[in-house]
Amino acid sequence: MAAVARAGRVDVVREAAALTAYQVGKYEEALREVRAVRRLSGTDSLRAVEADCERAAGRPLKAIEIIEQTDFSTLDLAEQVEVIIVGSAARADLGENAAALVMVDDALAQLPKGTDEYLTGRLLSVKADRLRELGREEEAAEIEANLPEEIEESVIFDLEEIVESDFDNLRSDLRGCSVTLTSAYDVALYDLDGVCYRGTDPIEYAAESIEKAREAGLVDVYVTNNASRTPKQVAKKLKGLGINADPGHVMTAALDIVGIMEGDLEPGAKVLVVGGDGLKEAVSEAGFEVVKTAAEEPAAAVQGWASDVDWAQLSEVAYAVNNGARYYASNLDASLPTEVGFALGNGALAAAVIECTGRRPFAGGKPFPGIYRKAAALVSEDAKVLSVGDRLETDIQGARSARIPALHVLTGVHGPRDVVMCQSNQRPSFVGLDLRALDASHPQPRHHTDGAWSCGTSEPVHVDRWGNIFIGEEELTTDSSLTLDHYRALLAAAWEKLDAGHRVKCPQFQVVPNEEGNNIIPLPEPEFDEEAADDEDQDLFEENEAESDLDEELADEADLDDELLDDEDDDNDEVDD
Incomplete structure (x- = not known):
């Protein structure tokens, strides 16, 4: 990896990385390096390694497809033998033991006279395995008894100390977790819109990921800035989307703001409520008297989002506030994601009252820490808590303000470029494509002594003095796609530069699973005008x-x-x- 960081466009360096990753069992990383070698050298010399990595990753059909597409005339004899061996093993993986044996027999029959005994021995050893799988134990034993003496393999010594010398101790705001997040934490605080669903549509992988995490012991709690629904209504909606939520594990912005009001107002005080059933129920259950007009002289007015809030209701809030009532808002989200786009949120509605009265409300919900602490307290005071969200200025900032690690997923409002360029108080601790990130480990970004960052199976990522981002030797351009590990390394590199006061020029890009590989869109070559x-x-x-x-x-x-x-x-x- 140290060599790749310094000479990533030299094919033999990438070949060494491929072979080493293959030997230590990092098959996805080996596949990435093999493909890099093919691009740089234009040869298929590592075809056997590529096919065997697909086998090791549980994809024997893919391995067979690679072998069938291989032009054996471009390979030397040793490479041809290795490809045949992998192909035979892939057939055996599929239970096609007879076909696997035929492949080896055909190869042995075609070996030219005087072939190196080592190559013949490799094929015979595999033939013995195939025979044994077919129950032909005596034939297998006879072949093994006549195998040529095996040459002792070279020993590869532990070079960890040398490899580690390429890194220093600089750390990023992006954390690492060597086990799955479901194993590391006790409680997950899930945002709703953008994480569990989008409007009325379920988000892919959400229901099954939450259920799998629950089975692994991760308690699910739901935290939302939407004050219009009661906890029972929230749980009912989630159940309709395949998520079996407990109403007792739902914390809304309505419950949060009412908790704040209980510390400010006299018990039984009159409160003008403008909002949905969730807010009205929370105010009533707290012992306050719910009123509908400013003429009833309420001690406070509280405003939450609801689809039927109109000019008349907002005007009643303004009348009450101008008459001296304390002003509260369940939350101040300016926008609300829907199936067709972003609608006005409670913050946008509150702006009208603020403009009219000159008074800002006492607000609850995200990004204030109280709602997270109340949500965690629904389960335990001492649990290890993880927050999950899609909006940086509410979900992630709020979790950070409550000193709770946050996982950001790319299924809602903010995309990867937003995360790269976000303010330091909005940076997540972990990132993922969707809620499947809960059942995964998260490699720690590491800082190289030459200033680059890498993470997991990524190439080194650095930001140059002009703010341009480079993935290995390739500059990141608009509409490129990066693997998840490259995305993590990019976050660490960009955040380091931003913290130092440098400019970062980050284009829009996509994030894909690690196994899909990068797709860096090349910059267009400048046209040459001879005149x-x-x-x-x-x-x-x-x-x-x-x-x-x-x-x-x-x-x-x-x-x-x-x-x-x-x-x-x-x-x-x-x-x-």
Whole structure:
């Protein structure tokens, strides 16, 4: 990896990385390096390694497809033998033991005379395995008894100390977790819209991921800034989307703001409520008297989002606030994601009242820490809690303010570029494509001594002095796609530069699973205009000629100055005499 960081466009370096990753069982990383070698060298010399990595990853059909597409005429004999061995093993993986044996027999029959005993022995050893799988134990034992003596393999010593010398101790805001998040935490605080569903549509993998995490012991709690629904209504909606939520594990912005009001107002005080059933129920169950107009002289007015909030209701809030009532808002989200786009959120509605009264409300919900602490307290005061969200300025910022690690998923409002360029108080601790990230480990980004960052199976990522982002040797461009590990390394690299006050120029890009590999869109080559180039060369020639003439004039003036100074020195000498 240290060599790849410094010479990523040299094919033999990438080949060494591929073979080493293959030997230590990092098959996805080996596949990535094999493909890099093919791009750089234009050869299929690592075809056997590529097919065997697919086998090891549980994809024997893919391995067979690779072998069938291989042009054996481009491979030397040793490479051909290795490809046959992998193909035979892939057939055996599929239970096609007879076909696997035929492949080896055909290869042995075609070996030229004088073939190296090592290659013959490799095929015979595999033939013995195939025979044994078919129950032909005696034939297998006979072959093994006559195998040529095996040459002792070289020992590869532990080079960890050398590899580690390429890294320093600089750490990123992005954390690592060597086990799955479901194993590392006790409680998950899930945001709803953008994480569990989008409007009325379920989000792919959400229901099954939450259920799998629950079975592994991760308690699910749901935290939402939407104050219009009661906990029972929230749980009912989730159940309709395949998520079996407990109403007792739902924390809404309505419950949060009412908790704040209980500390401010007298018990049984009149409260003007504008919002949905969730807010009205929370205010009523807290013991306050719910009123509908400012004429009833409420001690406070509380506003939450609901689809039927209109001018008349907002005006009642304004009347009450102007008459001296305390002003509360369940949350201040400016927008609300729907199936067709972003609608007005409670913050946008509150802006009308603020403009009219000049008073800002006491707000609950995200990004304030109280709602997270109340949500965690629904389960336990001492549990290890993880927050999961899609919005940076609410979900992630709120979790950070409550000192809770946050997982950001790319299924809602904010995309990967937003995360790269976000403010430091909105940075997640972990990132993932969707809720499947709960059942995965998260490699720690590591800082190289040359200033680059890498993570997991990624190539080194760095930001140059002009703010351009490079993935290995390739510059990141608009509409490129990066693997998840490259995305993590990019976050670490960009955040380091931003924290140092440097500019980062990050285009829009996509994130894909690690196994899909990067797709960096190359920058277009500048068009070469020969006539324009000739004109430019002529302009440069004339400019240089003009500078040469100017230099000669300046030189003549310098000679004249020297003569004048000599005359002055002679005059001074005469005066001294």
